[in-house]
Amino acid sequence: MIASDNIDAVIVTTLDPFHEQYVMAAIKAGKYVFCEKPLAPEADACKRIVDAEIAGGKQLVQVGFMRRYDPGYRQLKELITSGQYGLPLMLHCAHRNKEIHNFTTDMSVENSLIHEIDVLRWLIGEDYATAEVVFPKSTRNAEEGLRDPQIMYLTTKSGVRIDVESFVNCHYGYDIKCEVVCEEGVLNLPEPANAMVRTNAARVTPICNDWSERFVDAYNIEFQEWINACKAGRVDGPSAWDGYVGQVTAKAASKARDTQTKVEIKYDEMPDFYKK
Numbered sequence: 001m002i003a004s005d006n007i008d009a010v011i012v013t014t015l016d017p018f019h020e021q022y023v024m025a026a027i028k029a030g031k032y033v034f035c036e037k038p039l040a041p042e043a044d045a046c047k048r049i050v051d052a053e054i055a056g057g058k059q060l061v062q063v064g065f066m067r068r069y070d071p072g073y074r075q076l077k078e079l080i081t082s083g084q085y086g087l088p089l090m091l092h093c094a095h096r097n098k099e100i101h102n103f104t105t106d107m108s109v110e111n112s113l114i115h116e117i118d119v120l121r122w123l124i125g126e127d128y129a130t131a132e133v134v135f136p137k138s139t140r141n142a143e144e145g146l147r148d149p150q151i152m153y154l155t156t157k158s159g160v161r162i163d164v165e166s167f168v169n170c171h172y173g174y175d176i177k178c179e180v181v182c183e184e185g186v187l188n189l190p191e192p193a194n195a196m197v198r199t200n201a202a203r204v205t206p207i208c209n210d211w212s213e214r215f216v217d218a219y220n221i222e223f224q225e226w227i228n229a230c231k232a233g234r235v236d237g238p239s240a241w242d243g244y245v246g247q248v249t250a251k252a253a254s255k256a257r258d259t260q261t262k263v264e265i266k267y268d269e270m271p272d273f274y275k276k
């Protein structure tokens with residue numbers, strides 16, 4: 001089906017372990033391909049996709065890191081790149097889900113925090129140098145086999161220090177926070193705009209229930225921009241290289257968690273093919 005002349009472009013949203021084979025088939029057929037995150041569960045598989053794309057001579061792959069399309073993160077990116085507030089020094093972030101079932105300790109990094117790994121690297125325009133993961137006291141609401149919450153610490157090559165809380169059973173809503181502390185100002189990710197209601201002797205501003213509600217605009221913008229770019233004959237979203245870097249970082253953070261040590265993150269050199 002992917003090779004058919006009636007197919008212009010391919011969207012891969014199968015289970016993670018099956019991403020590689022369909023992305024490879026699309027590259028072989030010379031079709032644009034949008035692949036949900038992660039590009040592949042292992043960094044080696046991401047690298048195979050990168051190599052195949054380079055060998056094909058044309059950029060075709062986009063990875064579904066949709067936070068880059070969220071209007072709030074885009075505002076932060078504009079503020080940072082304006083330079084008006086100086087350089088970012090520290091980022092304090094949180095990724096909270098109301099509740100998740102059948103989730104394991106490794107999924108907090110590899111399935112959840114992978115979003116921060118990508119969007120924060122894009123926000124500050126720098127690769128990571130080290131990763132650590134620590135376990136605070138666990139919530140009684142975590143199912144067996146899950147340490148929840150967790151805190152991931154990342155440093156970038158220039159020394160920016162990032163902390164991200166992952167709390168997948170916070171039991172109050174879906175809440176994403178990002179505070180960028182710069183030399184001359186602190187930038188905060190906007191909260192979703194929900195009307196404040198006065199009721200029962202309280203002022204209440206609703207919080208989203210899950211990611212599909214919180215990031216609905218990001219998903220819509222992402223797909224429209226991807227379609228526009230395909231029609232114009234280019235890829236301008238997160239690349240296969242971004243997918244590879246995300247997975248290398250997630251694996252380093254997982255190793256840091258399992259060994260309870262600080263792990264150095266080592267990527268291959270970015271090929272010229274991906275330099276814009």
Ligand code: ISE
Pocket residue numbers: 097111112115168211
């Ligand atoms: C899920 O796979 C997502 O992509 C959501 O955005 C994230 O909040 C959730 O933790 C993940 O499990």
